[in-house]
Amino acid sequence: MKKIIVLLFTLCLSFNGLAQETGSVLIKNGTVITITNGNKVDTDVLIEDGTITEIGKDLSAPNGVETVDAEGKYVMPGIIDAHSHIAAVDVNEWTNPVTAEVSMEESINPNDINIYWALAGGVTSIHLMHGSANVIGGQNETLKLRYGANMNEMRFKGAPRTIKFALGENPTRVHGQGFGVKPRTRMGVEQVIRDHFDAAQDYKRNRQQYLDAKEAYENGNRDEPPVPVAKNERLEVLVDILEGDVWIHTHSYRADEIAMLMRVFDDYGIENFTFQHANEAFKVAPELKENNAYTSVFADWWAYKFEVYYSTAYNASILNANGVRNSINSDSGELIRHLNHEAAKAVHYGNTSKQDALKMITINPAMQLGIDDKVGSIEEGKHGDVAIWSGHPLSIYSKTEATYVDGKKYFDRSEDKNDMRLQPDAETDFDEGRNRWYNENGRQDKTCLQGAEIRFSKKGMKLNQSNSN
Amino acid sequence: MKYFKRLFTTSLLVLVIGMATHAQITEKASYGKFAITNATIHTVTNGVIKNGIVLIDGETIVHVGKNAKITTDYKRIDASGKHVYPGFMDAGTQLGLQEIGAVAVTNDQAELGDYNPHVRAFTAVNPSSVSIPVTRVNGVTHAISMPVSGQLSGKATLIDLYGYSPDSMAVQPNAAMHLNWPTAQKAGQWDDRSDKEIQKEYKENLKKLNDFWSRAEFYNKMMSAYEQNPDQKEKPDANKKMQAMREVVTGQIPVIVSVDAKKDILNAIEWIEKHPDARFILAGVQDGWRVADEIAEAGLPCLVSTLYTPNRDYDNYQRPYQNPGKLHEAGVKVAIATGGVENVRNAPYHAGFAANYGLGKEEALKAITINAAEIFGVDDKLGSIEKGKKANLFIADGDPFQPMNHITQVFISGYKIPMVSRHTQLYEEYLDRGAKKNN
Numbered sequence: 001m002k003k004i005i006v007l008l009f010t011l012c013l014s015f016n017g018l019a020q021e022t023g024s025v026l027i028k029n030g031t032v033i034t035i036t037n038g039n040k041v042d043t044d045v046l047i048e049d050g051t052i053t054e055i056g057k058d059l060s061a062p063n064g065v066e067t068v069d070a071e072g073k074y075v076m077p078g079i080i081d082a083h084s085h086i087a088a089v090d091v092n093e094w095t096n097p098v099t100a101e102v103s104m105e106e107s108i109n110p111n112d113i114n115i116y117w118a119l120a121g122g123v124t125s126i127h128l129m130h131g132s133a134n135v136i137g138g139q140n141e142t143l144k145l146r147y148g149a150n151m152n153e154m155r156f157k158g159a160p161r162t163i164k165f166a167l168g169e170n171p172t173r174v175h176g177q178g179f180g181v182k183p184r185t186r187m188g189v190e191q192v193i194r195d196h197f198d199a200a201q202d203y204k205r206n207r208q209q210y211l212d213a214k215e216a217y218e219n220g221n222r223d224e225p226p227v228p229v230a231k232n233e234r235l236e237v238l239v240d241i242l243e244g245d246v247w248i249h250t251h252s253y254r255a256d257e258i259a260m261l262m263r264v265f266d267d268y269g270i271e272n273f274t275f276q277h278a279n280e281a282f283k284v285a286p287e288l289k290e291n292n293a294y295t296s297v298f299a300d301w302w303a304y305k306f307e308v309y310y311s312t313a314y315n316a317s318i319l320n321a322n323g324v325r326n327s328i329n330s331d332s333g334e335l336i337r338h339l340n341h342e343a344a345k346a347v348h349y350g351n352t353s354k355q356d357a358l359k360m361i362t363i364n365p366a367m368q369l370g371i372d373d374k375v376g377s378i379e380e381g382k383h384g385d386v387a388i389w390s391g392h393p394l395s396i397y398s399k400t401e402a403t404y405v406d407g408k409k410y411f412d413r414s415e416d417k418n419d420m421r422l423q424p425d426a427e428t429d430f431d432e433g434r435n436r437w438y439n440e441n442g443r444q445d446k447t448c449l450q451g452a453e454i455r456f457s458k459k460g461m462k463l464n465q466s467n468s469n
Numbered sequence: 470m471k472y473f474k475r476l477f478t479t480s481l482l483v484l485v486i487g488m489a490t491h492a493q494i495t496e497k498a499s500y501g502k503f504a505i506t507n508a509t510i511h512t513v514t515n516g517v518i519k520n521g522i523v524l525i526d527g528e529t530i531v532h533v534g535k536n537a538k539i540t541t542d543y544k545r546i547d548a549s550g551k552h553v554y555p556g557f558m559d560a561g562t563q564l565g566l567q568e569i570g571a572v573a574v575t576n577d578q579a580e581l582g583d584y585n586p587h588v589r590a591f592t593a594v595n596p597s598s599v600s601i602p603v604t605r606v607n608g609v610t611h612a613i614s615m616p617v618s619g620q621l622s623g624k625a626t627l628i629d630l631y632g633y634s635p636d637s638m639a640v641q642p643n644a645a646m647h648l649n650w651p652t653a654q655k656a657g658q659w660d661d662r663s664d665k666e667i668q669k670e671y672k673e674n675l676k677k678l679n680d681f682w683s684r685a686e687f688y689n690k691m692m693s694a695y696e697q698n699p700d701q702k703e704k705p706d707a708n709k710k711m712q713a714m715r716e717v718v719t720g721q722i723p724v725i726v727s728v729d730a731k732k733d734i735l736n737a738i739e740w741i742e743k744h745p746d747a748r749f750i751l752a753g754v755q756d757g758w759r760v761a762d763e764i765a766e767a768g769l770p771c772l773v774s775t776l777y778t779p780n781r782d783y784d785n786y787q788r789p790y791q792n793p794g795k796l797h798e799a800g801v802k803v804a805i806a807t808g809g810v811e812n813v814r815n816a817p818y819h820a821g822f823a824a825n826y827g828l829g830k831e832e833a834l835k836a837i838t839i840n841a842a843e844i845f846g847v848d849d850k851l852g853s854i855e856k857g858k859k860a861n862l863f864i865a866d867g868d869p870f871q872p873m874n875h876i877t878q879v880f881i882s883g884y885k886i887p888m889v890s891r892h893t894q895l896y897e898e899y900l901d902r903g904a905k906k907n908n
Contacts, residue, residue: 113782120786169571282899303600303811305571313603314896321900334778337786341818344872350896354873396821396871419783 020153021146022050023408026061027388030070035077035362035377045075047384050406055380068388073401076358076393077378078124078385079339082296082365083249083276083329085129085446086114086336087145087154092131092452093138097175097183097192100163100237102138104128108151111423114333114446115147119411121337122387122400125156127369129276130164132251133174133452135183135192137164139237140249142369144385144405148422160370163241164276165193166251166448167261169307174452190260197268200238207231241270247370248273249296251448253307255283262291274368276329279311285322294368295319296327298335299342300349316360317350327365328357333446344394354394498631498884502526504539505864508548513555513839514853523553525860528883533854546878548864554834555854556610556629556861556881557869558841559816560772561725561752561806564614565594565601565628570810579618584681587713588623590614591642594635600811602890605630607814608863608876611640611851613772613806613841615647615725620678622647624713625725627845629861631881644845645750646717650728650737651675675740682744685714723748723845725772729780731756738767750844752806755780758792761799770844771796772806775822776815787826793836794827803828804841821870833870859883 025047032040032055044059045052061067085091089107093099108128118126124145130138142159167189176184183189206229213226240246248265252258252275265273274294275281279302281288281295288295297319302311312318319326328343330336343361346352352360366376375385384407391398403411503525510521512533524532524543539545568575577593594614604612615625625645632638651674653667662670688711695702716722726749728737734756741749751757752772757764764771773796777789793803805820807813816837824833842852850859860883867874879886 114778117778117786282895283902285899286902300812300815303569306569309569309599310891310895312892312895312899314892314900318896318900334776337778338776338822341872347873348875349892350900394873396818397825399825416785418785420786421782424783 020050020157020406021149021408022406023384023404024048024050024062024065025384025404025407025409026059026065026067027070027075027386028059028067030073030075030388032378033074033076033358033393034379035359036379037377042071043075045378045386047386047404047407050384050408052378052380052382052384052386055378068402070388070401074389074392074398075378076122076387076389077362077376078387078403078405079122079361080125080127080327080365080369080371080376081118081123081330081336081339081361082127082274082327082368083129083331084118084126084336085131085331085448085450086118086126086333087112087143088128088446088450091448091450092133094131094133094174094452097134097171097181098136098196098234099134099138100136100196100241101233102130104130104138104141106151108141108143108154110147110149110151110154111421113421114336115145116411116420117333118336119145119147119403119405120400120413120416122340122389122393122403123336124385124387124403124405125366125369125371125375126336127162127249127365129249129448131450131452132164132166132170132448135166135171135175135189136196136238137166137251139163139246142371145410146405146408147410156369156371158371158374161240161246162249162369163237163246164251165248165261167257168251168253169305170251170449170452186254186257186260189257190264193261193264194267196235196238197242197264200235200242203229203232203235204239204242242268244271249276249368250274251276252281253277253279255280259284259287262287262293266291272370277308277331279308279315281324281326282312282315282318285319285324288319288324289322294325294327294364296329296365296368298331299328299345313345313349316346317352320346320352320356320360321350325364325367326360327368328360329365331447336446340389340393340398341396344396347394354392357394496887496889498881498886499544500527500884502543503546503860503880503883503885504537504543505546505548505553506539508551508553508864510553510854511555511834512854513834514855521553523854523862525880525883528859530854530856530858530860530862533856546864550866551877552865552867552869553854553862554608554865554869555838555852556863556879557608557816557820557837558804558851559609559612559807559809559813559837560804560841560844561774561808562612562614562813563617563808563810564604564612564630564813565596565598566590566614566616567810568595568598568600578616580616580623581618583619583677584621584710585616585619585623586621586646586685586717587709588616589626589643590616590624591626591635591639594626594628594638596633596635596638599891600813601630603811603892604814605879605881605886606876606888606890606893607817608865608869608879609813609816610861610863610879610881612813613644613725613845615645617647617649617727620649620651620674621681622649624722627847629881631884631886640847640850641845643716643722645722646714646724648678648724648726650726650733651678652728652730652733653736654730654733675736678740682714682718685711686718686746688712689715689718718744718747720746720748723750725750725752727753729753729755731759734760735763738763738769741767741769753808754796755789755792757801758788758795761796761801764796765800770802770804770840772804772841772844774805774807775819775826776807790822790826793823793833794829797828797832797836802840802844803832803836804844805833805837817869818872821872824870830868830870 046054142156210229216222300313346357363376366372388401505523510518563578566578611629616623627641627644628638653671820837839852842848864878
């Protein structure tokens with residue numbers, strides 16, 4: 001009997017450990033920016049056990065559900081960053097131009113303070129991407145910002161698998177210039193991708209033939225054992241890409257390389273893809289539209305490297321006007337803290353409406369990550385991922401008041417403490433803060449090339465910590 | 470009939486060419502007499518004037534007020550429903566010194582060597598930098614551009630953002646010396662030096678700075694003595710570096726001291742107080758809020774940005790946003806400095822964050838206009854909309870700290886600036902591309 005109680009107890013505990021924490025809350029009388037169904041003034045949003053169950057006037061809180069007054073405030077879906085490297089332990093497996101087999105899956109630090117800082121900017125989900133050192137980098141993870149949960153609980157359940165590709169200067173510099181292996185040019189980048197897609201197709205056929213033959217042999221339908229075709233994790237992932245099971249997010253800048261990759265995708269029948277950064281996407285907006293491509297761009301970052309010299313901050317507006325589904329991303333530990341203000345720049349640069357600008361940080365990135373049936377708008381049945389803002393979220397004078405993930409509050413301005421770290425680490429308590437202001441412009445930290453900015457000199461290889469993207 | 474047809478074609482052609490050149494960056498700035506009418510004028514120094522008039526004659530503002538007789542030679546600009554602000558100043562950038570960060574040959578902000586007081590940003594400012602038009606159409610009309618490397622990096626220059634040569638842009642060719650304070654801190658998690666090593670290096674660096682400074686003071690003394698009495702004294706040997714330090718050690722131009730960590734700031738203050746003949750400005754100052762009282766007591770103005778991540782895991786998320794406000798509260802004169810190159814155009818948004826997190830709109834406006842002008846001693850020319858000051862101003866359709874709003878017209882030194890940059894040109898070209906498709 002005792003044993004059974006212990007067993008039951010253990011079972012309960014482990015169930016608790018597995019279940020993602022959800023919460024319930026009734027947010028009253030706010031202006032609800034639904035994104036998909038207009039703005040609703042003086043409206044209540046009821047979240048029960050992590051799900052939005054009702055949106056309407058004069059709702060009353062079920063038993064035990066906390067009521068929050070949002071009168072004069074705005075309630076908005078949690079911001080989704082389609083391109084982030086916060087919470088990452090390692091970003092670049094830069095040792096080969098193709099490393100499809102690696103994944104950010106086991107590279108998540110749920111205690112990274114940057115998660116909390118992002119929550120304080122109204123962000124609830126991120127696309128944790130592999131870096132841009134490789135043509136075909138690693139697999140990404142879509143995360144919910146459940147700060148302090150365990151690694152598994154950070155994952156966005158049901159999000160499609162995605163992978164990072166990278167074109168242009170980053171892979172050609174790291175591999176062609178750094179290691180003397182293909183690619184050193186944009187021509188080479190194309191061929192690396194085609195070579196590997198071809199190899200994946202051959203592998204799939206050969207491996208299947210082998211498995212069939214092996215089965216036949218084991219069943220006695222074949223005399224000779226077949227020559228084995230070994231399982232190859234890298235090629236397995238590439239096969240999954242070709243079969244549409246893994247969506248591609250490609251670090252890209254120039255218009256020609258964007259057009260190139262769309263040709264390649266067309267040749268291999270790949271349909272779901274997003275161009276990340278895509279500073280020159282505006283030059284091929286009609287082609288992007290025709291190929292149903294998505295884009296995820298910076299509001300205004302440019303000129304930090306040559307391939308972004310011919311950029312324009314009007315990129316997002318041009319793409320939007322051409323009907324391309326676009327999001328605004330951060331690729332930065334700093335910009336993620338005020339993506340609302342980055343989205344507001346799409347109103348400044350060009351004729352994007354406020355509504356469309358807000359879509360670029362909510363439903364559009366949700367679509368690009370394949371989670372738009374769950375988040376990205378305030379709708380009944382969707383996840384309770386919302387933030388309360390003191391004013392219109394596109395105003396520079398608005399502040400995030402509270403941020404909820406699955407109805408559970410992860411940030412509250414009124415309860416915010418000085419030190420929100422979950423794991424104080426004596427070793428990182430040294431008195432930092434010597435970042436020189438001229439290096440500090442939001443593009444250095446938590447970006448694509450972390451750990452892979454390699455310089456070669458007579459003394460050997462050196463990792464450069466200060467220069468990224 | 471034929472004649473009319475030809476006339477029609479010709480005028481159409483002229484029209485088309487006219488439209489085409491309109492989009493060119495080569496569009497000329499116009500100069501002369503301008504009357505901005507019906508505007509809400511944010512003078513900064515004399516409050517807000519509703520339904521006011523600003524008259525510009527040449528490079529100068531000749532009238533600011535509610536009523537004025539506007540003669541017919543003034544070109545009228547109706548600013549009904551719009552706002553006029555003094556041009557914004559970014560008090561710390563590398564604008565014009567760097568074109569593309571990752572392309573080394575386009576980087577002129579970092580000369581080799583630790584002590585370069587004689588190198589001058591003024592020399593290397595590229596008036597054709599693509600970043601300059603991109604910046605000024607956002608209402609940022611002038612900036613401090615400075616060298617950054619080593620300990621004494623060289624001399625910063627105060628430029629306005631319209632001109633075809635450094636001379637025509639420079640408001641103060643030598644505006645300040647830039648000193649990178651020798652830090653006594655770990656550089657980051659990858660820095661594996663022991664505390665002892667760090668302290669040792671700091672002391673060595675400080676000693677070098679002190680030695681250099683003492684030599685400069687001595688050189689200045691010798692040179693001054695010789696200049697006062699050339700017949701009686703032997704002329705000291707020429708020394709470019711020491712010569713460059715003379716206006717620094719005597720306080721003719723200020724020293725911008727870049728320093729971020731709390732202990733470094735305190736060390737810097739201690740050192741600064743030992744040099745009463747020179748003038749100092751703190752810059753960066755990311756830990757300023759920690760030691761705001763000490764900075765205020767030392768009477769040091771600060772050049773700060775707001776859009777950076779906290780330096781320590783355990784710092785509150787909003788401290789960078791609050792830093793200007795907390796410094797101001799303690800009594801420090803604050804100016805906005807982005808530290809940027811291509812995105813100096815975001816300076817208004819740095820001010821907006823400062824306004825929202827404690828500084829308030831009015832003080833934030835000062836931080837990006839008159840305070841910067843006062844800190845660099847050019848408040849007789851810049852920083853507010855006043856009669857007699859340079860016509861550096863812009864017209865906006867709303868609060869310029871709001872990224873959603875638009876700047877509709879910029880004037881720099883009286884020049885009506887074409888509201889065109891590479892970014893607007895690409896927008897016009899590609900919004901509705903209309904060219905053949907590729908696949």
